[in-house]
Amino acid sequence: MEINKNSSKILNKETLLTPRFYTTDFEEMAKLDISLNIHEFEALIEEFRADYNKTHFIRDEEFEQCWDNLDKKTKALFIEFLERSCTAEFSGFLLYKELSRKLQRSNPVIAECFLLMSRDEARHAGFLNKAMNDFNLSLDLGFLTKNRKYTFFSPKFIFYATYLSEKIGYWRYITIYRHLEKHPEHRIYPIFKFFESWCQDENRHGDFFAALLKSQPKFLNNLKSRLWCRFFLLSVFATMYLNDFQRSDFYKAIGLDARQYDMQVIKKTNESASRIFPIALNVDSPKFFQYLDICASENKKLIEINGKNIPHTVSTLRKIPAYFNLSWYLIKLYCMPVIKSYSVTSTIR
Numbered sequence: 001m002e003i004n005k006n007s008s009k010i011l012n013k014e015t016l017l018t019p020r021f022y023t024t025d026f027e028e029m030a031k032l033d034i035s036l037n038i039h040e041f042e043a044l045i046e047e048f049r050a051d052y053n054k055t056h057f058i059r060d061e062e063f064e065q066c067w068d069n070l071d072k073k074t075k076a077l078f079i080e081f082l083e084r085s086c087t088a089e090f091s092g093f094l095l096y097k098e099l100s101r102k103l104q105r106s107n108p109v110i111a112e113c114f115l116l117m118s119r120d121e122a123r124h125a126g127f128l129n130k131a132m133n134d135f136n137l138s139l140d141l142g143f144l145t146k147n148r149k150y151t152f153f154s155p156k157f158i159f160y161a162t163y164l165s166e167k168i169g170y171w172r173y174i175t176i177y178r179h180l181e182k183h184p185e186h187r188i189y190p191i192f193k194f195f196e197s198w199c200q201d202e203n204r205h206g207d208f209f210a211a212l213l214k215s216q217p218k219f220l221n222n223l224k225s226r227l228w229c230r231f232f233l234l235s236v237f238a239t240m241y242l243n244d245f246q247r248s249d250f251y252k253a254i255g256l257d258a259r260q261y262d263m264q265v266i267k268k269t270n271e272s273a274s275r276i277f278p279i280a281l282n283v284d285s286p287k288f289f290q291y292l293d294i295c296a297s298e299n300k301k302l303i304e305i306n307g308k309n310i311p312h313t314v315s316t317l318r319k320i321p322a323y324f325n326l327s328w329y330l331i332k333l334y335c336m337p338v339i340k341s342y343s344v345t346s347t348i349r
Contacts, residue, residue, distance in 0.1 A: 021091045023150045024158050029099065030106035032155070037215035041109050044208055048116035056197045057127045062190040067134050070188060077250035078189065079135055084243075086128035086139050092162075092205075093121035094145065113208055120201045131191050156219045159212050160232040164273060166206035168236055171268040173199035179256060186255030210276045220278055226338075229277040234334055237266050237281070238295060245296035246303065263289060274341040282339055291329045298326040 034041055070078065096118035103111040125141070132138050153161065177195035180187045187193070213219050220229070241262050244251065248258035267283050274280035282288060301322040305315055 021144075021148045021150045022095050022153050022158065022161075023098070024095075024153055024155055026099070026102040029110075029155050030103055032107060032110070032212075032216065034107070034110060034212070034215040036217070037211055038109075040211045040214070041113070044204070044211060045109060045113055045116075047204055048113060048208075051116075051119075053120070053123070053197050053201060057123050057194060059127075059130065060190070062193075063131075063134065067189070073249065074188065074253045075135065077247060077253065079132065079137060080247070081250055082128050082132050082135075082191075083139060086125050086132065087144070088165075089121050089125040089128060090139070090141055090144060093118050093125055095158075095162075096121060110212075117205050117208065120205070124198065124201070127191070127194070131189070156216070156228070157232075159209050159216075159219060160228060161236070163206055163209035163213060163276065164232055164236040164269065166202050166209060167272050168240060168265060168269045169202040170199045170206060171265045171272070172240075173202060175261060175265055175268075176254070176256070180254065183255050186253075188253060192254070206272075213276055220276070226278050229273075229279055230281070230334065230338055233270065233273060233277070233279075233281050234330070237269070237283075238292060238330065238333070240265070241292045242296050242299045245300065259289075259293075274339070278341060279338040280341050282336055285336065288333065288336065291333050294329045295326050295333075298322045298329075302326075 067075070096114045100111045100115035100118060103114065129138055129141070173195040176192060177199065180192050180195075219225050244258045244262050251258040251261055263283075270280050270283050299322075302319055305318050305322070308315070310318075
C-alpha cells in the first residue's frame with residue numbers, strides 16, 4: 001500500500017473472485033446488425049440521454065462528519081465493499097468508453113449508448129472513491145487503468161456476463177436499499193441512501209444488453225447458446241455467493257443475513273434473466289443452495305490455507321481436496337436440470 005499525504009492509494013490485488021477488467025473483439029462488435037430490434041434501441045437511447053440521475057450523486061451534509069466511530073472490523077469490511085464496488089464500476093467505465101470510441105463510425109446508435117453508460121459508470125466510481133476519501137483512502141484509478149490485466153471475452157460472452165452483472169447489481173442495490181429504508185438504524189454510512197436511483201442505472205444498462213441479445217437470435221436460440229446461458233448464470237451466482245460468504249460480517253453490520261440476502265438476489269435475478277435467456281436455473285431446488293454452501297465452505301478452506309505461512313508445495317498439496325470438492329459441486333450445479341423459458345426473440349418482427 002502506497003502512502004500519499006493524507007490518503008492511502010489502494011493498489012487492488014487480484015484473485016479469482018476479484019472484479020475483472022475486460023476487452024473484446026472490437027471488429028466483430030462493429031459488424032453487429034441491430035436492425036431486428038432497432039425500435040428498442042431508439043427508446044433506450046432517449047432514456048440514456050435524459051440522464052435521470054444527473055443531479056442525484058451529490059454529497060450532502062451527512063457525509064461531513066468523522067467516521068472513526070465505526071468499530072475496526074466493520075470499518076475494514078465496509079472499506080473493502082467500497083473498494084470492490086469502485087473497481088467493478090471503473091472496469092465497466094473503461095470497457096464502455098472504449099467500445100463507444102471504437103464503434104462511433106460503424107454503429108453510432110450503439111456507440112452513443114456505450115458512451116452514456118460509461119458516463120453512469122464513471123459517476124458511480126467517482127462517488128465511491130469520494131466515499132473512500134472519508135476513510136483517508138482512495139483507489140489509484142490511473143494505476144488500475146495502466147497496470148491491471150485485461151481478460152478477453154468475445155462479444156457474445158460480454159453480452160451474457162454484463163447483462164447478468166448489471167441485473168444482479170440492480171437486485172443487490174435495491175434489496176439493500178429497501179432493507180435499510182425499513183431499518184435505518186443499520187445504515188452505517190449515508191451512501192446507502194443513494195442506492196435506489198443507483199440501481200435504476202444498473203437496470204437500464206441491463207436492458208441495453210438485453211436489447212443487444214434480442215437483436216442477435218443466434219446468441220439465444222440454439223443448444224450452444226442454452227449451454228452458455230447456463231454457464232454464465234451459474235458463474236455469476238456462484239461468484240457472488242462465494243464472495244458474500246467470506247464477507248458475512250459486513251452484511252451482519254447492516255442488519256442482513258448474507259445467505260438469505262444472496263438467496264433473494266439470486267432468485268430475483270434468475271427470474272429477470274428468464275425473460276431474456278432461453279433457460280433459467282432451478283434455484284428453488286433444495287440442492288441448489290446446499291451445493292453452493294458446500295462450494296463456499298471449500299473456498300473458505302482455500303482462503304485459510306493461503307493465509308498460513310507454509311511452504312508453497314505444502315500449501316498446494318493441502319489445497320487439492322478443496323479444489324476437487326469445489327470443482328465437483330460446481331459441475332453438479334451445472335448439470336442440474338434447468339427450467340425452459342420462452343424466447344423473447346421469437347416475438348420480434
